Amino acid sequence: MESPLINQIKNNYISDRVSEIDRDFLDFEEDMISKQDQERILSLIFLLNTQSEIKFPNPHNSILLYVCGLTDEFDFKKGRSNTVGGSPPDIDIDHDALDREGAIAWVTDKWGRDNVANIITHGTFKPKSLARSFYRVTEGDTQDLNNILKKIPPPKYGREATLEEIIEKNPAILDEEKYKEFYSFANTLEDMVANFGIHAAGVVISDKPIREVVPTWKNSKADLITQFDMKEVESLGLIKFDFLSIDTLSIIKECTKLLKLNQDIEVQPYSIADGNKRAYTMLHEGLLTGVFQMETSGMAKKLITRIKPTSIEELSDISALNRPGPLQAGLDKEYMNNRKSGYAPDNLPEGIAELLKTSYWTLIYQEQVMAICSEIAGFTSKESDDIRRAMGKKDVDVLNTYKKQFINGCTQRGGLTQSYSEELWDDLIGFADYCFVPETKILRPDENKNEAYPCQLIDLINDIDSEVVSVTEENKIINQKVQQRWHRGIQEVYTYTLESGESFTCTPDHKFKVVSGEFISIDTIFEKGLELYSIYEEKKADEKTGRNS
Structure with a gap:
């Protein structure tokens, strides 16, 4: 139910201005504005009615101020208030592997066939496929083809060597006349689109027909597929949903069916309370078969047997700690020490301790990074999200643009010392990772x-x-x-x-x-x-x- 104050504010909307802006963002600001700010806007409206020549600045790009005529300043490129913004969220939804297609069908029925599409993937030409294609089309010497293929190293972690990398390791290729035509051919076509496919898990859902936003195509597997890949559709404002199939969920579902069929025992997995001592005792002994994300990781087993978690939250903490950065920074040891003591470290400022208390005063989640940026350093939600994404991509240039603002915010708003603020920034952007300079x-x-x-x-x-x-x-x-x-x-x-x-x-x-x-x-x-x-x-x-x- 809307508050009476919001209804009074709506009575002062300028219809022409309402039609100019995105109604979704106006609805959001109406929902989020505090009662105190509602009263302030009504006071400003009263003042404007008595002195029509008054106009106010709009530092936060407020839609309400603009549509009420309290300001003429509005950035239509942002099109919304600074209280929202940033990149679209990453939405991953885990499904029983056997029912994933049913979930996608439900989404299609809910939002409409024209508003839900699969996402294209682009296969590109790589040196190995180019070599085979070139010698097949030109009917070249098979021995020359084999010599080139031998010079191409196998893929490393799914990444194929580039032509430039191959030449760096085998510069003689450029000196031999018989390979020059192939090099020219490969250098021209490398990384050009060779074929199309469909993203294994991703779909996009739009509030309007997909064809009005991006070009589409179809193949034998799907009737509606974007012609832009996942990064391009995200940049256009569409939100990608990953419908992930999890075998563990299928196993749980099948076990509940068998229990009902064979023993007439009905189990509702999601109603089982956390904290079962027998289950956690098995985990403490390193018996992790069938435990999603844990059973295949030796380090996860090591952490679980040491920490001996007793809740799903602590298992989540272990999953977050089980990455190269936190492990090399010693955050696993910090977590265990803090958990054992039950107290925040003496040198941890009170404000930061409050934000980190759910993970035993150890910084392990991206949401905690964003909370420190917004609540301690005074960043907007959008700025905090920009930092989170830049950290994930190790984008040093973007991070450096925020460093001074972060340190100033921590000292002036957060009450931290200059030296601690600088150390905190270094920790946040990953300087705690064990890195080497080239001369080391x-x-x-x-x-x-x-x-x-x-x-x-x-x-x-x-x-x-x-x-x-x-x-x-x-x-x-x-x-x-x-x-x-x-x-x-x-x-x-x-x-x-x-x-x-x-x-x-x-x-x-x-x-x-x-x-x-x-x-x-x-x-x-x-x-x-x-x-x-x-x-x-x-x-x-x-x-x-x-x-x-």
């Missing part, structure tokens, strides 16, 4: 010896299977495959010289292990005169005493 030397295992190479000489794209020498939590030296790399943009680096005379070059925030076992930035280590931890000194001691390390 990394030990790589050789057949006969360990040899150090500059990071920039390790091709992490085409040589992702390469190994580096690493150290486990138990301080054992092992060989470990490179899992990820992040590009941080251009950073200032400094050379640090140790008492031993050794020196190395890195960024001031690069973290090293000290004798206490903590990882601390190198600037802080030098500032406080802390002692670096040396795994090799311990290894030598182990060898002298006969210990195994």
Whole structure:
């Protein structure tokens, strides 16, 4: 039921202005405006009726102020209030694998056949398919084709090598006359659209016929498919829904049917209360078969057996912690320590502690990042969402545009110190990830010896299977495959010289292990005169005493 104040405000709408704006956003602002602001708008309307020449500024692009004639300022490119905005949400809906098609049919019946469409995918020409096509069409020498195919490395994590990468590894291809025509052909067609398909899970739902928004096509599998891919339809304002099929849900559904059929026991899975001790005892023992997102992850098993969760919220926390960034930042240990103590760390400001208390004062969710940006630094919802997306994409340029605003907001609005605000920003944008600058030397295992190479000489794209020498939590030296790399943009680096005379070059925030076992930035280590931890000194001691390390 609408408030009487909103009805009074509506009586002052200018019909021509209402027709200019998007009614959905006006409805949203009507629903969200507080009673206090309703009273303020009515006061301004009364003032305007007595002094018609008065016009007010519109810093938040309010639709209500505009349609009531209180302001002539309105940004139609935004078309809405700053209280909303940002990118469309990512909506993933999990379905029983056997009923997924039924769910899509229901959506189609609900919103109309013309308003629901599948999303196109574009298959593009890659060097391997181009080589086969070229030598088939030109009836070229089969041996030449085989020689080229041998020079193309296998895909790495689903990513095929580009022509440029292949040439970098095999520059002789450009020097041989017999390959020049193929190179020209491949260089022209690479990454052009070769074929079309349908996104495995995604559909778009529109409030108007899809054909009025994007061009469409059809094939033997679907009658209505967008000709724009998922990124392009999102940029046009359409919302993509992922209807995901989950086998675990099918198994649960089948088990409930069998219980009813064979034992006349009726079970409603969604009515089962959380916290069943027997179920969680099984998890604590590492028995994770059939547990979605947990059963195939060795690290998830390790975290569960250590943390021993007792609620679905804690299982969610573990799922969020089980990623390279949080693990390398030591957030799993921070989470366990805070959970054990039951208290927020002493150095955690009260405002931030309140936002993080549901995850034991550990920053692990994107929603928490957005809450800190909006409630501590004073960002709008749109700005907070922009930061979230930029973090996910490691878009350093976008993040840098917000850094000063964030630090100023934390100090002026949030009451944090300058130094803490700067550290908090670095943590938020992922500087806690364990990253290397190109000049940092990394030990790589050789057949006969360990040899150090500059990071920039390790091709992490085409040589992702390469190994580096690493150290486990138990301080054992092992060989470990490179899992990820992040590009941080251009950073200032400094050379640090140790008492031993050794020196190395890195960024001031690069973290090293000290004798206490903590990882601390190198600037802080030098500032406080802390002692670096040396795994090799311990290894030598182990060898002298006969210990195994």
